[in-house]
Amino acid sequence: MNRTRIPNQRRIIDRRALAEEIGRLHSEDGKDARPAIVERLKEALEKGREELAERLLDKPSAGHECAGGHSFLIDQLIRVIYDHVTGDLLPQSNPTPGERLTLLAVGGYGRAEMAPQSDVDIAFVTPQRRTPWCEQVIETMLYLLWDLGLKVGHSSRTVDEMITMSKQDLTVRTAMLEGRYLWGDQALYDEGARRFRSEVVRGTARQFVSEKLEERNERHKRMGDSRYVVEPNVKDGKGGLRDLQTLYWIGKYIHNVRSASELVDVGLLTREEYRSFRRAENFLLAVRCHLHTLTGRAEDRLTFDFQRQIAERMNFAERPGKAPVERFMQFYFLQAKRVGSLTGVFLAHIDDELAQKRRRTGLLAGFSPKPRMLKGYRVFGGRIAAPGDDWFERDPVRLIEIFQLAEAEGLEIHPDTMRLIDRDNGLIKQEVGKDPRANALFIDLLTGRNDPETVLRWMNETGVFGRFVPDFGRVNAQMQFDMYHHYTVDEHTIRAIGLLNRIEKGDLSKDHPRSTKLIHKVGSRRAAYVAVLLHDIAKGRGGDHSVLGAEVAQKLCPRFGLTASETELVSWLVREHLLMSATAFKRDLTDPKTIEDFVAKVQGIERLRQLAILTSVDIRAVGPGTWNSWKGQLLGQLFDSAQERLRLGHKRDGRDLQVDAKKEAVAEILGDRSALIEQSAAQLDDAYWIAEPDDVIALNLVHFDAAKAAGHKLSVHCEFYEARGATLVTVIAADHPGLFYRIAGGIHLAGANIIDARIHTTRKGWAIDNFLVQDPLGQPFGEDDQLERIETAIGDALANRIELAPKLAQRPLPRTRAAAFDVNPQVFFDNTASRRFTVIEVNARDRSALLNRLARALFEGNLIVQSAHITAYGERAVDTFYVTDLVGDKIVDKKRLADIEAALLEAASDKRQRELESA
Structure with a gap:
C-alpha cells in the first residue's frame, strides 16, 4: 500500500555493514563459515526486532511505522542472503537466459505491512523451466531463512505458471496483485507485472470484485458477522485490516493504483475518507503489532486477557465511569465502525461504476431510465438520493427524514448521499434535536414496520444517530469489559430493536411465542420501542445505569413526542429492565413471597407485558446462545404467576x-x-x-x-x-x-x-x-x-x-x-x-x-x-x-x-x- 518512510533505518539494520561482514566470514572460512553467518544473521534479526519493539513502546500508535519497519528489516535480510547465495555460494560466470531469478514480496509482506510475527511470503519467479542453478539458489535461501526461525510462505513458479495459476486461483491472483519487487532480476519482474495486468486482470474486474466480496462475506460469517464483537479479530474480523485491504485490492485491480492514496485520484475515496482510511489502518496495525509482541506469535484475536495490557501500552487513561481498557476498546470499535462506513460507500461506487460500464456496452446502452421523485429526493434503482450538494444544509431535518423514508419505502441510500450525510452530520444542532417534525420522523423510523435495525445502523455509522440523540452518542462503540456481553452497547441496542421488530412481525414465534402475542396487546407500541432504545442508554456513567437511564428517559420521551403516561411507563421500564430476569433466574418462583414482591413492583398488566417483551429482546441481543428455552421457561413461569396474581388482585390462592x-x-x-x-x-x-x-x-x-x-x-x-x-x-x-x-x-x-x-x-x-x-x-x-x-x-x-x-x-x-x-x-x-x-x-x-x-x-x-x-x-x-x-x-x-x-x-x-x- 502506501510505503511509510522508516526513520533511522540503520538503527534497525545496516545492510551494507552486514553484507560486508558476511562476505568477510565467507572469504575467511568458505563453506565452513555457514554457522557463523547464520548466527550473525540471527543477531541482526533480533537486534532489529528489539529496536522496533522499543520504538513501538515510545510511539505506541505508530502502526504504519512499526509494520513498515518489520518489512524493511526482512527486506534487508533477504537481500543480504540473496547476494550471499548468488555471489559467494553459487556464483555464475556465464549465466544463460534461463538462469535468471526475481524475488517478489507478496501478501501482507508485499504491502509492507508486517507485524512482528507475520509470515514472510515470497514468490520466486523464473523466466522458464527452472534450471538447476535457480533451484539451488531457492533451496539454499529457504534453508537460511528457516535457520533464522522465520515462518516462510513461498512459491516457485515460471512467469507462465504464475499467469496460469493467477487465472485459476483467487488467492494466488490476490497475492500476485500486491506483489512487490524485492530483489533479483528487475527486468523479469517488469515482464511478469506487465503480463499479469494484460493477461489476468484485463476484462475480469467484475468477476474479481464478485469473488472478493463473496470471500469477504464468508470470512465475516466465520468471525461473528459483526464489527462489534467484544473479542474482535484485528486482521480478519468485520471492520478489521482485511476489510481495508479488500478495498485496496479492488481499487488496484480495477484502476491499477499503486497505493491507497491513489484511490482518491480515481474518485473512489474523498480526501477526508482517505485520511480516515489511513488513521483506521494505522491504529489497527498498531494493535496487531502489540498483540504479536505480547504473545510472541502470530495472534490476531484481541482477547480479554490482552485488551487490558494493550490499553496500558497505548497509554489509555482512566476517565470517570470508564476504565482504560473500555476507553481503548471504544476507540477500537470507532475505527472498525469507520472502516464499515468506508467499505459501504466504496463498494457502492464500484457497483455503480461496473453497472455504468455494463450499460454502455450492453443491449440497453442508449437507454437511460428516469428516476422517480419522492418528497424532493431522487429514487432510482432501489436507492434514494439527495438532489443536490446543499440539500441537507438548506434543511438539516432532512438528515433524519432520508433515513425514515429509506425504512418506510424499503430503499438503500445512494453512496454519494451517504457521503453528504457523513459530511453534513454536524448540521444537527440543538434546535434540530428539539424540532417536533424531526422527532416525529425519528419515532416513525424507530417503530418502522420494515427493517428499522438496518436503517438505524446506517444512521449510526454516518454519525447522525449520535448527534440527534447525544445520550446514544455517549454509548457509541462502548464495550463492557466482561465475558457476558458479546457486542458494544450501541450494537446491542440496535440488535434489540431489530429483534422487537421481528417479534412483532411473527418471525420469532417459535423462540418467543409469549412476546409474539404480547406485542399486539400492549397499550403503546411506541413505548415498547423507545424502552428498548433507552434501556442501556446510561451505561458507562459511573453509577447505576438503570436509575440514570430512567432520568434520561424522563428527559427524552417528551422530546420524542410521547405522552406523559408513555413517558412514565418508559422511565419505569428502563429503571426496572433487569427486574424480571433477576427474579426469574435468581429467586424461587414457587415461593409465594417471590411473586408478591415482584407484583408489588410491577403493579399492572401493561407494565408486566412491556417488561416481559423488553426482557426477552434484551437477553437475546446480548449475543449468540444467550437466550435458551430454560430462560424462556423461567420467564414464562414468572409472567403467568404474576399475571394471575394481578388479575385476582392481591388475593392469595390457597x-x-x-x-x-x-x-x-x-x-x-x-x-x-x-x-x-x-x-x-x-x-x-x-x-x-x-x-x-x-x-x-x-x-x-x-x-x-x-x-x-x-x-x-x-x-x-x-x-x-x-x-x-x-x-x-x-x-x-x-x-x-x-x-x-x-x-x-x-x-x-x-x-x-x-x-x-x-x-x-x-x-x-x-x-x-x-x-x-x-x-x-x-x-x-x-x-x-x-x-x-x-x-x-x-x-x-x-x-x-x-x-x-x-x-x-x-x-x-x-x-x-x-x-x-x-x-x-x-x-x-x-x-x-x-x-x-x-x-x-x-x-x-x-x-x-x-x-x-x-x-x-x-x-x-x-x-x-x-x-x-x-x-x-x-x-x-x-x-x-x-x-x-x-x-x-x-x-x-x-x-x-x-x-x-x-x-x-x-x-x-x-x-x-x-x-x-x-x-
Whole structure:
C-alpha cells in the first residue's frame, strides 16, 4: 500500500555493514563459515526486532511505522542472503537466459505491512523451466531463512505458471496483485507485472470484485458477522485490516493504483475518507503489532486477557465511569465502525461504476431510465438520493427524514448521499434535536414496520444517530469489559430493536411465542420501542445505569413526542429492565413471597407485558446462545404467576387448592398409574407439590416407586428435558447431612453445570432431589454415555469411592479467559424475600465446581438447603440458596451471618481454588 518512510533505518539494520561482514566470514572460512553467518544473521534479526519493539513502546500508535519497519528489516535480510547465495555460494560466470531469478514480496509482506510475527511470503519467479542453478539458489535461501526461525510462505513458479495459476486461483491472483519487487532480476519482474495486468486482470474486474466480496462475506460469517464483537479479530474480523485491504485490492485491480492514496485520484475515496482510511489502518496495525509482541506469535484475536495490557501500552487513561481498557476498546470499535462506513460507500461506487460500464456496452446502452421523485429526493434503482450538494444544509431535518423514508419505502441510500450525510452530520444542532417534525420522523423510523435495525445502523455509522440523540452518542462503540456481553452497547441496542421488530412481525414465534402475542396487546407500541432504545442508554456513567437511564428517559420521551403516561411507563421500564430476569433466574418462583414482591413492583398488566417483551429482546441481543428455552421457561413461569396474581388482585390462592390442582394435572399425565399419587401423598408435603412442575412430579413418582420396589438405597435417573433445554437429573436416596454438596460434586465431575436444583425430603427421611444440568456450552446432555457418566459420578461421590476436592480441582473451567477479569466474591443475605427461608446470594468468578464448594460451606455451617438457583453472566456466577438452620428457622443472628459470609467468601475465593489445585 502506501510505503511509510522508516526513520533511522540503520538503527534497525545496516545492510551494507552486514553484507560486508558476511562476505568477510565467507572469504575467511568458505563453506565452513555457514554457522557463523547464520548466527550473525540471527543477531541482526533480533537486534532489529528489539529496536522496533522499543520504538513501538515510545510511539505506541505508530502502526504504519512499526509494520513498515518489520518489512524493511526482512527486506534487508533477504537481500543480504540473496547476494550471499548468488555471489559467494553459487556464483555464475556465464549465466544463460534461463538462469535468471526475481524475488517478489507478496501478501501482507508485499504491502509492507508486517507485524512482528507475520509470515514472510515470497514468490520466486523464473523466466522458464527452472534450471538447476535457480533451484539451488531457492533451496539454499529457504534453508537460511528457516535457520533464522522465520515462518516462510513461498512459491516457485515460471512467469507462465504464475499467469496460469493467477487465472485459476483467487488467492494466488490476490497475492500476485500486491506483489512487490524485492530483489533479483528487475527486468523479469517488469515482464511478469506487465503480463499479469494484460493477461489476468484485463476484462475480469467484475468477476474479481464478485469473488472478493463473496470471500469477504464468508470470512465475516466465520468471525461473528459483526464489527462489534467484544473479542474482535484485528486482521480478519468485520471492520478489521482485511476489510481495508479488500478495498485496496479492488481499487488496484480495477484502476491499477499503486497505493491507497491513489484511490482518491480515481474518485473512489474523498480526501477526508482517505485520511480516515489511513488513521483506521494505522491504529489497527498498531494493535496487531502489540498483540504479536505480547504473545510472541502470530495472534490476531484481541482477547480479554490482552485488551487490558494493550490499553496500558497505548497509554489509555482512566476517565470517570470508564476504565482504560473500555476507553481503548471504544476507540477500537470507532475505527472498525469507520472502516464499515468506508467499505459501504466504496463498494457502492464500484457497483455503480461496473453497472455504468455494463450499460454502455450492453443491449440497453442508449437507454437511460428516469428516476422517480419522492418528497424532493431522487429514487432510482432501489436507492434514494439527495438532489443536490446543499440539500441537507438548506434543511438539516432532512438528515433524519432520508433515513425514515429509506425504512418506510424499503430503499438503500445512494453512496454519494451517504457521503453528504457523513459530511453534513454536524448540521444537527440543538434546535434540530428539539424540532417536533424531526422527532416525529425519528419515532416513525424507530417503530418502522420494515427493517428499522438496518436503517438505524446506517444512521449510526454516518454519525447522525449520535448527534440527534447525544445520550446514544455517549454509548457509541462502548464495550463492557466482561465475558457476558458479546457486542458494544450501541450494537446491542440496535440488535434489540431489530429483534422487537421481528417479534412483532411473527418471525420469532417459535423462540418467543409469549412476546409474539404480547406485542399486539400492549397499550403503546411506541413505548415498547423507545424502552428498548433507552434501556442501556446510561451505561458507562459511573453509577447505576438503570436509575440514570430512567432520568434520561424522563428527559427524552417528551422530546420524542410521547405522552406523559408513555413517558412514565418508559422511565419505569428502563429503571426496572433487569427486574424480571433477576427474579426469574435468581429467586424461587414457587415461593409465594417471590411473586408478591415482584407484583408489588410491577403493579399492572401493561407494565408486566412491556417488561416481559423488553426482557426477552434484551437477553437475546446480548449475543449468540444467550437466550435458551430454560430462560424462556423461567420467564414464562414468572409472567403467568404474576399475571394471575394481578388479575385476582392481591388475593392469595390457597395452598390446598394449588396442591389439588397440581395432583389433578399429574394424574392426567400418569394415566393408569395415577394411584401412585395417593401412595406417596402421605410422604410428600405441600411444598413439594407446589415447587415442582407437573411432568417432573410424574417422573419422580414413577422413579420413587421403582426405587422402593427394588430396595435401592440410591437411585439416579437422567433424561433429556426438552421443555427446559437441559437434562433432568433426579437423585433418590436416604437423606443424610452433606448429600447436596456431594451430588453437586459428582455432577461437576461428570463435566456438567448445574443450572437449577430443588431439594426435598419425605416425611420418612428420603431425599428426592431434582437438578437441571447443561454442558459448559449451555447445551443439554443427551447421549447415553453422557447420562451414564453422570449417574456413575454421583454414585461414586455419595459412596465415598472418590475424594471430591482434589478431583474437582483438576477440572478447570473450559473458558479459562475468566482469569482476565477481577471478580471479587460477594455474599448478600435477604430475610425478606421469603417467609420461610433466608435467601443467600453469592457472586463470584465462575469456575470449576463452585456450587459444590459453596454447598459444602453451607453444610459445614449447619444449614439446610431447600433450593439452589444458578445463573452465569460470562465470567461471573450468581448462586442463590434458600436455607434454614437445622430446626427449620431463618438465620437472623448477626454473628452467625458473619461466620457464614466468611466461609462462603473463602470457598469462592481465588486463593482457595489455587490451594485445591496444588493439593
